[in-house]
Amino acid sequence: MLSRTEHKFGCEDCEFKKMSCLYVEPDSFEEFRQQSIKLSFSKGETIFKQGGKSGGLLFLHEGIVKFCYQYDSGSNYIMTIVRGPKLLGGANLFFKSVNIFSITAMEDSRVCMLDSAAFMKLAIGNPAYLLALVENTMDMFQDAIFNFISLAHNHVNGRIATILLYLHKNVYNGQGYSFTVSRKEIAEFAACSHENVINTLSRFRKEGIIEFHGKEIEIINIELLEEISRKG
Template structure:
């Protein structure tokens, strides 16, 4: 993890903030924030720790990871930049419910929770905007759990491949950032299930895999697998 002393917010976050707060207050948020670089696999926020910052993902892809008491990992969702991470910590003051881990090299701005909460208290419309952005990510986690609860293995895996294409890589041809083990943790199945299912779909010309590269060659069939569960 590398720390940069100088901070320059992306236009995305600055544009959103200045719709609701003053330039002076934005500078206050800027000066109390830290920009960090995380390597793939490094932890950004740790499950069980007391939250002190809200993370803004400036570049890269991260996973929300829950570790059970039996040390079993479940990936709740994946998020691609630009996004506000851990916004729920402002409204839920207990320890972090999950970890946020880089699945590829990332750049993250850590926003001081106390300063941000002060601004949210002062600017009601800003609070609503941040809450809506944070809630959007948790909707995706909820939809994933609905899939897990109501679909069989192939339906769950199809949902994940479609989610990655639509929400993370924004296309039907992409290089997977996740390992087969992580895909299994996302779909709540075994690594062997992932390998066998992807191999089956490749033989059926539904997808094409070359190394880490995955291409959806028959998206209608994949959507049908998702639909029937």
């Protein structure tokens, strides 16, 4: 990973810097930043590998990544999908020496790998900063937990509805009601077979709830989708 070409992108208008400097002195942040590594990943590339040594904290400047658990059988479960700018902390990173999940780029992404030791130093000196970052991480977990709750209670109908709404609201926001995800990825997110996703999406289309052309899915009737998400 460290042998990849470093791409230069500006640090001046960095969201992480802006957020951090609400809590820490610019000089302290600059020192921290010096320890971090800027990288670009193409769609499909693995950023962190499940079972590998934890690379510490990671700030996703731009792009979309999935948290993916790989079973021994080879099948995958997507725990959550997030878009930058976002700090990717949590059980996968915070305090854990081994990655529980792989983190894989779903779109071309720019990230900064942050040095754990330097982060700890900064956090210890600025507890309010630490609190803000933990809160940020908890938000990400909460999104994932609501998906689990849908998974535990709903049939595939409801699970897919929940996922489409999540993707629309939290990931592909700011681009109307359409986005592009593969059936296979929806299946790995909803924990069902890809055939079931195909059938369900076709049914949703027949009922006028969504429309799609290839991988591009458009939500037509969001109220109905929300009702299916709630009632199963």
